[in-house]
Amino acid sequence: MLRRSTDLWLFLLVAFGLSWLFALPLWLTGASVGAFAFMAIGVAMMFTPTLGVLAVRLRGRQPGEPATTWREWGEGTGLWMGERRGRTLALIALAWFGTPLLVVVAIALSAALGLLSVDLWGLSLFRENLAAASPGQSLPMEPGVLAAVQVASAFLIAPLINSIAAFGEEWGWRGWLLPRLMTLGIWRALLVSGLIWGVWHFPLTLRGYNYPELGAWAAPMFVVFCVVFGALLGWFRLYSGSVWPAVIGHGSLNASGSLTLLVGNAADPPNLAVAGITGLVGSALLAAISVLVIKRWPIGPQPQAAD
Numbered sequence: 001m002l003r004r005s006t007d008l009w010l011f012l013l014v015a016f017g018l019s020w021l022f023a024l025p026l027w028l029t030g031a032s033v034g035a036f037a038f039m040a041i042g043v044a045m046m047f048t049p050t051l052g053v054l055a056v057r058l059r060g061r062q063p064g065e066p067a068t069t070w071r072e073w074g075e076g077t078g079l080w081m082g083e084r085r086g087r088t089l090a091l092i093a094l095a096w097f098g099t100p101l102l103v104v105v106a107i108a109l110s111a112a113l114g115l116l117s118v119d120l121w122g123l124s125l126f127r128e129n130l131a132a133a134s135p136g137q138s139l140p141m142e143p144g145v146l147a148a149v150q151v152a153s154a155f156l157i158a159p160l161i162n163s164i165a166a167f168g169e170e171w172g173w174r175g176w177l178l179p180r181l182m183t184l185g186i187w188r189a190l191l192v193s194g195l196i197w198g199v200w201h202f203p204l205t206l207r208g209y210n211y212p213e214l215g216a217w218a219a220p221m222f223v224v225f226c227v228v229f230g231a232l233l234g235w236f237r238l239y240s241g242s243v244w245p246a247v248i249g250h251g252s253l254n255a256s257g258s259l260t261l262l263v264g265n266a267a268d269p270p271n272l273a274v275a276g277i278t279g280l281v282g283s284a285l286l287a288a289i290s291v292l293v294i295k296r297w298p299i300g301p302q303p304q305a306a307d
Helices: 005-029 036-045 048-058 070-076 085-112 124-133 143-156 158-184 186-200 212-240 244-256 259-263 280-296
Strands: none
Touching: 005 036, 005 048, 005 158, 005 186, 048 158, 085 143, 085 158, 085 212, 085 244, 085 259, 085 280, 124 143, 124 259, 143 158, 143 244, 143 259, 158 186, 158 212, 158 244, 186 212, 212 244, 212 280
């Protein structure tokens, strides 16, 4: 089908413009990273890439352009299950359970390298954070039990819940944008899409989101993570022909990424820029995994992205 270069700019204008518009109250009020408003606006921002996709579709076709049915367009943006449904379902399961497993491996590697002090039995950092969140209030259950519930949820339930908002991003970044960039070649497409994804987070990360100790330097730090994790999500999308494995992988990461804080030691709090899945250790792990899977299970020719 005919592809318009202006569609890319329309998509980026909507996704980036609305993300900054949604985040404007955070900058005007100076809301802290941990505030409820910060989290709520962050979730709302996740749907701006989907709005960008819809803007491209609703723009309509120009005279002389072939018509594209909604079904064809949905297939081109990864809304269906791909040509091999069994493969897609297997990759969904892998993304669901494998992502929190990678989070655990990143925590273990960080501890083994001496970059993370853990308190598995006392859960001192977890207890401290609970007390800070609910000062003077009794907990509904013992911290150890509550921690076990959170770990079980991170593997079993939370990935699905978090995938609702994750879809808002993934349909844009991996569903529509990544296949469109494949004319650059697989590695460049993954790099460019990851860079765009990371920069899109700037309204939050320039305020220190994910790495409060870094301040505005959290922004370039998170770009690195977005490139390497985006490569893995991109492989899920392209290898399956469907956006759903990437959606589940993204939702699963959001559900389990904070496990580092659950096992941390209050006497020596974790440096999230170094330890855990979003730190340097996790980024190195994800980079190695991404290269491994792309080399071992290469991505074949892709159909043209739908506009």
